[in-house]
Amino acid sequence: MEKNGLFSQRIRLRHLHTFVAVAQQGTLGRAAETLNLSQPALSKTLNELEQLTGVRLFERGRLGARLTLVGEQFLTHAVKVLDALNHAGQSLTRKEGQETDVVRVGALPTAALGVLPPVIGQFHKQQSDITLQVATMNNHMLLAGLKTGEIDVGIGRMSDPDLMTGLNYELLFLESLKLVVRPNHPLLSDNITLSRIMEWPAVVSPRGTVPRDNAEALLESQGCKLPMTCVETLSASLSRQLTVEFDYVWFVPSGAVKDDLRQGTLVALPVPTLGAGEPIGILTRTDVTLSPAAQWLLNSIRKSIPL
Numbered sequence: 001m002e003k004n005g006l007f008s009q010r011i012r013l014r015h016l017h018t019f020v021a022v023a024q025q026g027t028l029g030r031a032a033e034t035l036n037l038s039q040p041a042l043s044k045t046l047n048e049l050e051q052l053t054g055v056r057l058f059e060r061g062r063l064g065a066r067l068t069l070v071g072e073q074f075l076t077h078a079v080k081v082l083d084a085l086n087h088a089g090q091s092l093t094r095k096e097g098q099e100t101d102v103v104r105v106g107a108l109p110t111a112a113l114g115v116l117p118p119v120i121g122q123f124h125k126q127q128s129d130i131t132l133q134v135a136t137m138n139n140h141m142l143l144a145g146l147k148t149g150e151i152d153v154g155i156g157r158m159s160d161p162d163l164m165t166g167l168n169y170e171l172l173f174l175e176s177l178k179l180v181v182r183p184n185h186p187l188l189s190d191n192i193t194l195s196r197i198m199e200w201p202a203v204v205s206p207r208g209t210v211p212r213d214n215a216e217a218l219l220e221s222q223g224c225k226l227p228m229t230c231v232e233t234l235s236a237s238l239s240r241q242l243t244v245e246f247d248y249v250w251f252v253p254s255g256a257v258k259d260d261l262r263q264g265t266l267v268a269l270p271v272p273t274l275g276a277g278e279p280i281g282i283l284t285r286t287d288v289t290l291s292p293a294a295q296w297l298l299n300s301i302r303k304s305i306p307l
Contacts, residue, residue, distance in 0.1 A: 007052050013085075015049040016078045018042055019057065023075050024144040027064040063208050066140075069162050076166055079148050080287075102131045103294045106151035109136040109236040110211070111280055114255035115155055115172075119300045130293045138209055138234060143167065146285055152294050154283035155301070157210060168284045172305050174277030175255040177214045180266040182244055187269065194222045194271055201229035203239045203250045210278055215251040218274055240266075255280060 021031040022042075032042040050057055057071035067075060107116060112134065120132060135151065143163055145151040158169050179197060181187055190196060198219070204226065205211040212232075219225060231248070233239060236256055243250040244265060250257075254277070260266040282298060284290065290298070 011049070011052055013082075014045055015052070016082055018045040019049055020075070020078055020082060020148045022046060022058065022065050023067055023071070024141065024148045024150055026066075026138075026141050026144065028060075064140075067144075067163075072162055072165055075144075075147055083149050101129060101293075102133060103153070103291065103297055104133045104135075104151045105153050105155070105297070106135050106137055106142045106145045107155040108139060108142065108157070108280070109234050110175075110253045110256035111155045112136050113236040113240070114175075114253075114258060115280075115301060115304065119297070119304050122300055123297055127293050127296060132297075136234070136236070142283065146283055149285075149288075152284070152288075152290060153298060155280065156283055158279060158281065166286055168282075168286055170282040171279050172281050172301070173255065173279075175253040175280055176275070176277040177211065177218065177273045178250075178252055178254045178257060178261075179269040179271050179273075180243060180250050180252060180257055180261070181247070181269060183264060183267050185247055185267070187249070188267065192269055192271070194219070194224050197249055197269060197271065198224050198227050200227070201231070201246075201248050202227055203231045203233065203242055203248045203252075205251070206232045206234060209234070211251065211253055214274065214278070218271075221274060253278065253280075 017035065018031070018037075021034050022028060025031040025034055028039055028042055028046070032039045035042065037045075046058070053070075053074065055070045056068055057074060058065040059068055060066075105116070116134065120134075123132065124130075135145070137145065139156045139159060140163075142151070142154045142156045143159060146154050146167060155172075158164065185200075187197060187200060204215050215226070231239075231242060236252075239248075239250050239252065240257075240260070242248045249269070250266075257266055257268075261268055282301060284298075
């Protein structure tokens with residue numbers, strides 16, 4: 001029997017669900033939790049799939065599971081199969097004339113804080129019968145979530161060309177790195193240098209994220225290192241609370257704190273940073289037509305960004 005015929009006979013839905021979950025979550029552990037499986041059981045299913053395909057679909061390392069180029073190509077087909085089954089199931093239960101009433105948004109944590117609050121407020125004045133589901137995640141998970149159909153609209157960064165297959169990207173703005181503190185922070189009455197700043201506790205994004213890379217590049221350029229009293233988190237709300245209430249220095253993309261800086265809730269330290277800034281944009285799938293509500297949300301996001 002030809003290889004393709006054997007593959008078609010032996011592949012099961014559990015293989016596709018497992019593959020898509022790992023692509024979306026970025027690690028086997030998180031994918032296993034999502035599917036309510038043990039990690040050994042998930043690994044076994046993933047190994048079965050790679051044996052069936054005859055290729056390696058993920059590169060597994062210390063930072064998680066990253067799709068190979070072949071894995072990226074296979075993900076497109078796996079998503080289409082699962083989408084088709086999902087639509088078939090929905091067609092059996094959807095009432096005639098009923099429209100989708102949920103728009104699912106994925107965003108980088110700092111982008112969500114800087115972009116979405118005013119947009120959501122305006123959205124529900126015009127779309128009062130629509131539910132918004134908003135999830136914050138790192139850029140890798142955001143791209144995977146779009147490709148797997150878990151989210152409709154993403155607000156994130158452009159990535160490597162092989163990871164952008166099947167996705168549209170529309171630039172919104174450039175955001176630079178800021179070092180911010182509360183208005184009465186003791187640093188503000190001192191001679192401010194980067195080495196002096198690093199004598200205070202810091203809040204930074206985890207390793208492997210663009211803000212963390214930018215923070216470390218800035219410190220390295222001036223011969224400095226992060227202090228031992230350091231909090232690593234993707235949570236923009238936790239970072240903000242620590243900075244507003246305590247003596248932390250927050251390394252943060254500028255878009256997330258523009259309102260706080262304007263209102264004086266936080267103060268940017270006068271430290272020159274590197275480069276013009278990181279591009280943040282809208283991400284959507286090329287093969288999906290967005291609902292009218294999702295299109296309205298996109299237009300609101302575009303209008304919210306100053307020219």
